[in-house]
Each structure stands twice: as structure tokens, then as C-alpha cells.
Amino acid sequence: MTESSTIKQVTVAGAGTMGTLIAQVFAAHGYTVTLWNRSAAGLERGKTIMAENLDALPAEAREAVVSGIRMTTDLDCFRDADFVLESIAENLEVKHAFYRQIEPMLKETCLVTTNTSGLSITALGGAFSSPERFCGMHWINPANLIPLVEVISGDRTAPETAQTVYALAENLEKKPISIKDVPGFALNRLQFAVLREALHMVETGVASMEDVDRAMKYGLGLRYACVGPFETADLGGLDIFCGISEYLFADLADDREPQALLREKNASGKLGVKSGEGFYDYSGGRGAKAVEERNRKLTALCGILFS
Numbered sequence: 001m002t003e004s005s006t007i008k009q010v011t012v013a014g015a016g017t018m019g020t021l022i023a024q025v026f027a028a029h030g031y032t033v034t035l036w037n038r039s040a041a042g043l044e045r046g047k048t049i050m051a052e053n054l055d056a057l058p059a060e061a062r063e064a065v066v067s068g069i070r071m072t073t074d075l076d077c078f079r080d081a082d083f084v085l086e087s088i089a090e091n092l093e094v095k096h097a098f099y100r101q102i103e104p105m106l107k108e109t110c111l112v113t114t115n116t117s118g119l120s121i122t123a124l125g126g127a128f129s130s131p132e133r134f135c136g137m138h139w140i141n142p143a144n145l146i147p148l149v150e151v152i153s154g155d156r157t158a159p160e161t162a163q164t165v166y167a168l169a170e171n172l173e174k175k176p177i178s179i180k181d182v183p184g185f186a187l188n189r190l191q192f193a194v195l196r197e198a199l200h201m202v203e204t205g206v207a208s209m210e211d212v213d214r215a216m217k218y219g220l221g222l223r224y225a226c227v228g229p230f231e232t233a234d235l236g237g238l239d240i241f242c243g244i245s246e247y248l249f250a251d252l253a254d255d256r257e258p259q260a261l262l263r264e265k266n267a268s269g270k271l272g273v274k275s276g277e278g279f280y281d282y283s284g285g286r287g288a289k290a291v292e293e294r295n296r297k298l299t300a301l302c303g304i305l306f307s
Contacts, residue, residue, distance in 0.1 A: 002082070002110075002160075002164050003167075004165075004167035004171055006082065006109075007031070007082040007111075008031065008082055009080050009081050009083070010026045010031045010032065010034070010081065010082065011033075011034045011077055011078055011080075011083070011084050011085075012033065012034070012087065013037075013085070013086045014036075014087035015035050015036075015042045015045060015049075016042070016045070016087065017049055017141065017142075018115055018141060019035065019088075020035065020049040020050050021049065021050075021139075021143040021144040022085060022087060022115065023046075023050075023069055024050055025143060025144055025172055026172065027064055027068035028065050029173070030064065031068070032068065033070070034070045035070070035072075036071075036075070036077050036078070039073065040073055043071045050065065053142075054066070056145065056299060075101065075105065078102045082107070082109070082110060083110065083168070084102070084106070085114075085137060086099075086114045087114075092123060092124065095124055095127070096124070096126075096127040099112070099124075103128055111134075111161055111164060111165065112133060113134070113135055113136065113165055114137070116138065117188060118185075118188060121135060121152045121154035121157065122154035122155040125154045125155075125156055131156040132158035133158065133161055134154065134157060135151060135152060136151065136153075137152075140187060142295060145295060145299060145302065146298070147174050147175040148174070148177065149169040149174040149175070150179055151169065151176050151177065151178050151179070152185055153180060153181060154181050155181065175306075194216070196255055196259070198212045199253070200259065203259055209279050226305070273287040274287075
């Protein structure tokens with residue numbers, strides 16, 4: 001069994017936002033990190049992402065990040081890895097091709113993880129001749145600020161592999177959870193249950209988008225930053241929650257497909273911050289300000305709750 005304490009050399013595949021920020025977290029915690037990307041242009045984008053996020057690090061960690069990450073397009077970098085985290089295109093065939101390409105290069109003790117947010121770990125692991133050394137390690141955007149890491153076991157993941165990845169996440173000062181391989185894992189199942197009901201309330205005229213967001217930010221979201229749904233129910237009284245469930249569940253959204261409002265935004269290219277408009281307007285620098293404000297609040301909140 002590979003122990004988390006024996007992992008020294010980490011190779012992250014994919015220099016997008018997630019891969020770059022994950023590499024930054026490993027380097028800030030003293031790991032020797034290689035950030036691989038298929039193209040040099042991708043690595044240049046990664047450098048920009050890294051530079052934009054250095055200020056979120058403690059001063060003593062910035063030098064470790066700047067000096068501790070090697071960037072390359074050479075696949076030979078996988079030969080020395082003790083641990084690989086893949087964060088490339090969210091496509092089963094693309095990931096399979098990549099796995100088959102690197103597996104012959106890997107040390108027998110090297111563990112491989114994927115940062116997929118939704119693809120089946122079992123299906124992804126089918127590309128490996130040794131799927132017992134493969135599991136999911138799903139980080140949450142922004143990966144440098146959100147503490148949660150989901151450790152997902154596929155059908156053929158060895159328990160020891162998941163245990164080592166869990167311990168590694170703790171070494172990185174993250175808050176890992178263990179979950180079986182189900183669609184959406186844990187976070188996205190919860191997130192999309194909320195989004196489905198939020199869209200339903202807006203489409204049926206119950207409340208505006210702005211007021212639904214306010215209900216979450218100033219009520220439920222603030223509470224859930226401190227206590228989870230089961231803890232909340234215990235604090236409120238299970239008799240109360242059971243009684244409300246008796247009449248409320250039947251009235252909640254149960255759509256089996258994305259609602260019209262979400263489909264219309266997607267079809268019209270209004271994709272959110274990255275396109276300048278989504279449910280809200282992000283033109284004229286509003287998008288950058290929204291990201292900056294989110295990161296500032298997350299940093300402050302994590303400092304209070306988890307320091």
C-alpha cells in the first residue's frame with residue numbers, strides 16, 4: 001500500500017483553472033510539483049492563472065509555489081510521479097486515451113486520480129490495467145479556497161487507495177469526504193437539487209432570481225456554512241422536520257430535465273461570467289469584480305470557520 005507520507009513527487013495533468021490551482025495547493029504544502037499540459041499555450045494560460053491567485057496565499061507559501069512548480073509538455077514527467085492528478089477535458093474518450101498513454105510510464109506504486117466532477121469513476125478506471133490504484137479526487141472551484149475534496153471509489157478501487165488519497169487531502173489541510181461512485185457524487189447532487197428548486201420558484205413566479213439568491217446567501221447558505229442538513233434537522237427537531245416533509249415534499253420540483261429557463265440561457269450563449277451574461281449581467285468588468293468579491297468572502301469565511 002502506498003502511504004500518503006511516501007508521496008513526494010506530484011504530477012498534475014491539465015493547466016486549466018482547476019489543474020493550475022490544485023498544483024498551487026500541492027506546492028504550497030511542500031510537494032515537488034510538475035504541471036503538465038499538452039500545449040505550450042495551455043501552460044502560458046496556467047502561468048497567468050497562477051499569478052492571479054498568488055495573493056490568496058500566505059506570504060511564506062508564495063515562494064514555494066513560484067519555485068516549486070515545474071511546467072512541461074513532456075510526457076516523461078509522469079515517470080517519476082508518486083501521485084498523478086488528472087484534470088483534462090471532461091470527456092470519457094479523451095481521458096481514456098490519456099490514461100492509456102501514461103500508464104506504461106508510471107511506477108508500480110504510483111496512484112492516479114481524476115478531478116472529474118461527474119464522469120463515472122468505474123467507467124474511467126476501465127482504461128487501466130490496474131484500476132485498483134485509481135480513484136476520484138474531486139476538488140471544488142476555486143480549488144485553492146474551498147476546503148471540500150470528494151474521494152470517490154470506483155467498483156475496482158482498492159480501499160487502501162481511497163484511504164491514502166483521503167489522508168493526502170488531510171495533509172493538504174482540506175476537508176475530505178468518502179463517497180461511492182454515483183452520478184454527481186455528493187456536492188453536485190446537493191447543488192443541483194437546490195438549483196432545480198430555485199429555477200422552479202423563479203419560473204412559477206414564487207420569487208425573483210435576486211430574492212432566491214438572497215434567501216440562500218443570508219439564510220440557508222449562512223446556516224449551512226456552520227452546520228449540515230442533518231445537524232440542522234437535529235437542532236430544529238426531527239418532529240418538526242418530519243411534519244413539514246409530510247406536506248412540502250409533494251409540492252417541490254421534480255423535473256427530470258433541465259428547466260426551460262436554464263435551457264434558454266444556454267441556447268442563447270448566455271453562459272454566465274465567462275460570456276459576460278448569464279442570469280445576471282457581467283459586462284463592463286462586472287464579471288471580474290464578481291469573482292474577486294466571491295474569493296474575498298470565501299477567504300474571510302474560511303479564516304473564521306477553519307483556522
